[in-house]
Amino acid sequence: MCGIVGYIGQKDTKDILLSGLEKLEYRGYDSAGIAVRNAGGVHVSKVKGRIAALREAVNEDVHATMGIGHTRWATHGAPSRENAHPHQSSTERFTIVHNGVIENYMDIRNQYLQDVALQSETDTEIIVQLIEVFYNELNDVAAAFRKAVELLTGSYAIALIDSEDSETIFVAKNKSPLLVGLGDGFNMVASDSMAALHVTDQFLELMDKETVILRRGEVKIIDPDGQQVTREPFKAEIDATDIEKGTYPHFMLKEIDEQPFVIRKIIQEYQNENDEIKLDPQIREAMKTCDRIYIIAAGTSYHAGLLGKQFIEKLANIPVEVHVASEFSYNMPHLSEKPLFVYISQSGETADSRSVLVQTKKLGHPALTITNVPGSTLSREADYTMHLHAGPEIAVASTKAYTAQMAVLAILAVDTARAKGIELDFDPMQELGIVANAMEALTDQKEELEELARDYLSVTRNCFFIGRGIDYYVGLEGSLKLKEISYIQAEGFAGGELKHGTIALIEEGTPVIALATQENVNYSIRGNVQEVEARGANSMIISMKGLDKEGDAFVIPHVHDLLTPLVSVVPFQLISYYAALHRDCDVDKPRNLAKSVTVE
Ligand code: M6R
Numbered sequence: 001m002c003g004i005v006g007y008i009g010q011k012d013t014k015d016i017l018l019s020g021l022e023k024l025e026y027r028g029y030d031s032a033g034i035a036v037r038n039a040g041g042v043h044v045s046k047v048k049g050r051i052a053a054l055r056e057a058v059n060e061d062v063h064a065t066m067g068i069g070h071t072r073w074a075t076h077g078a079p080s081r082e083n084a085h086p087h088q089s090s091t092e093r094f095t096i097v098h099n100g101v102i103e104n105y106m107d108i109r110n111q112y113l114q115d116v117a118l119q120s121e122t123d124t125e126i127i128v129q130l131i132e133v134f135y136n137e138l139n140d141v142a143a144a145f146r147k148a149v150e151l152l153t154g155s156y157a158i159a160l161i162d163s164e165d166s167e168t169i170f171v172a173k174n175k176s177p178l179l180v181g182l183g184d185g186f187n188m189v190a191s192d193s194m195a196a197l198h199v200t201d202q203f204l205e206l207m208d209k210e211t212v213i214l215r216r217g218e219v220k221i222i223d224p225d226g227q228q229v230t231r232e233p234f235k236a237e238i239d240a241t242d243i244e245k246g247t248y249p250h251f252m253l254k255e256i257d258e259q260p261f262v263i264r265k266i267i268q269e270y271q272n273e274n275d276e277i278k279l280d281p282q283i284r285e286a287m288k289t290c291d292r293i294y295i296i297a298a299g300t301s302y303h304a305g306l307l308g309k310q311f312i313e314k315l316a317n318i319p320v321e322v323h324v325a326s327e328f329s330y331n332m333p334h335l336s337e338k339p340l341f342v343y344i345s346q347s348g349e350t351a352d353s354r355s356v357l358v359q360t361k362k363l364g365h366p367a368l369t370i371t372n373v374p375g376s377t378l379s380r381e382a383d384y385t386m387h388l389h390a391g392p393e394i395a396v397a398s399t400k401a402y403t404a405q406m407a408v409l410a411i412l413a414v415d416t417a418r419a420k421g422i423e424l425d426f427d428p429m430q431e432l433g434i435v436a437n438a439m440e441a442l443t444d445q446k447e448e449l450e451e452l453a454r455d456y457l458s459v460t461r462n463c464f465f466i467g468r469g470i471d472y473y474v475g476l477e478g479s480l481k482l483k484e485i486s487y488i489q490a491e492g493f494a495g496g497e498l499k500h501g502t503i504a505l506i507e508e509g510t511p512v513i514a515l516a517t518q519e520n521v522n523y524s525i526r527g528n529v530q531e532v533e534a535r536g537a538n539s540m541i542i543s544m545k546g547l548d549k550e551g552d553a554f555v556i557p558h559v560h561d562l563l564t565p566l567v568s569v570v571p572f573q574l575i576s577y578y579a580a581l582h583r584d585c586d587v588d589k590p591r592n593l594a595k596s597v598t599v600e
Helices: 013-027 051-057 105-112 123-138 141-151 251-257 259-269 281-289 299-316 351-362 377-381 400-419 428-443 446-457 470-486 495-500 519-533 561-582
Strands: 003-008 031-038 041-048 066-072 094-099 156-162 169-174 179-182 187-190 202-205 210-214 219-222 292-297 320-324 339-345 367-371 384-387 462-467 489-494 511-516 538-544 554-556
Touching: 003 013, 003 094, 003 156, 003 169, 013 031, 013 051, 013 066, 013 187, 031 051, 031 094, 041 051, 066 094, 066 156, 094 123, 105 123, 123 141, 123 156, 141 156, 141 169, 141 210, 179 219, 187 210, 251 259, 251 561, 259 400, 259 428, 281 367, 281 384, 281 400, 292 299, 292 351, 299 320, 299 339, 299 400, 299 470, 299 561, 339 351, 351 367, 351 377, 367 377, 367 400, 400 428, 400 561, 428 561, 446 511, 446 538, 446 554, 446 561, 462 470, 462 495, 462 519, 470 489, 470 511, 470 561, 489 495, 495 519, 511 519, 511 561, 519 538, 538 561, 554 561
Parallel strands: 292 320, 292 339, 339 367, 367 384, 462 489, 462 511, 511 538, 538 554
Antiparallel strands: 003 066, 003 187, 031 041, 031 066, 094 156, 156 169, 169 210, 179 187, 179 202, 210 219
16 A cells, blocks of 8 residues: 655656656555655645645646655555655654555654654654654764664655755665666656656566665665665566556446456467467476465455365365465464465555465465566565466456456466366366457447446445355455445345345345356246345346346356356446446545555
């Protein structure tokens, strides 16, 4: 959560920082600020609200060629101007932006800052005040910076400027993502390469506990032992147009529409010229030889994991457990003798998942990360990575990453089955091709789905999604999509479980959306619909061609049984999108959320 950016170069920095922060808004957007330094000193502008509001607040007449910026998702202290970054030390000599959580900030405050009058409720202000205290002691900014950073426990990506120094941005990183962007006569630092792509595509990776002295013509990386480190730059593979909306009103709609292309890209990336599955042989071996798989994930990725379990157990005959990352850390089940941990994460930065990865690595268990961001923390720290190839997903509500996760899991399951010598009557690439076509057909039916959203969800305060078997898992994802962007209280239930309590919530007109794509439960899920209708529910059935019945509200094209979730989720995504739109909600940036959840 939170995004930071810094620039030191020749150009006026305001716009470079603001454009960078716009690209980082997915990391948090409750308040924002920048600080720029020129001969007149350090000029801070900050607001409660979005970057658009910050743009209006920034003084156009101030010009500077170095500065730092921040977009916030509040952890310590409410979203307010006072708690917005940048924060300054008491004399205003030092100015800081920070992403992360300082776990020992109260201890630091009690031990070193008893006499300092703090201006905010943040853990971040503690860092900048501590640097000033150490500077007064040491009379050396770099030494004071290092000494302060060494005392911090927790996660941080930090950029600091000194009003007395026109040549340096001081940078530090631990656990929170941070990259250096390299340019001709300038350098940058940013939480994500997207924030600097408008000026450079050359980046340097930073490791935990490294500090950096960033100057116009120099990047000095220092490791935790105080040794200077040299590192090869890499080119960001993101196309700048991938992170623009183009003609779409929202990223979410664009990303829903991109799903057929993503599935085709996955087919291409995971197939060799002999039409065989292309996979790191080490992953194949790890899958083949483990005795149980533990899938760890959060939110939408957890929902993909539930379906991954179905694929792997049904096709490759390996037992799979799926766990919510935030629970697993302190509630670890009895593990099998030869477990393989599979981390599913769009961003690769989810702190809850990372905390499990750290624990299971300590126990010596191998880890595979399935992610959309190969250089991410979860990818770097796991033994193996499978890339989703979904392209940047900007909308907070995950859509194309979810379907990509399922496609990659299906390929992995088939590959493992084949490696184990299991004969399958299932060609994943051919079936995924059919899925891509079906998705395309659905994204062409937006008007119908918009109408369903209007009819069922315009005025309601709640909604239930029901299904059986894999349809139940897709219902969980449908309900998450709807609630997070439209604020309608939506819950997913196993069709047969409703009558064990939840049916008490059904009133006259309560929307119930049922999914019926599985032949073996087609009859029983329809029975559950009858039960809620008898109690006044306003129900709709979304079924699959071949299993449809008269009166079904929407019918998806026929695809292979196992892969129906990749297709049946699309109407849920679009219905949620239109429900949010009709309610005037901020579709891409729903309240209280952030795209990348980097705090536990
Ligand atoms: O980046 P991750 O996949 O690890 O993120 C996990 C969840 O925070 C995420 O899936 C969240 O539930 C979605 N934004 C919901 O649409």
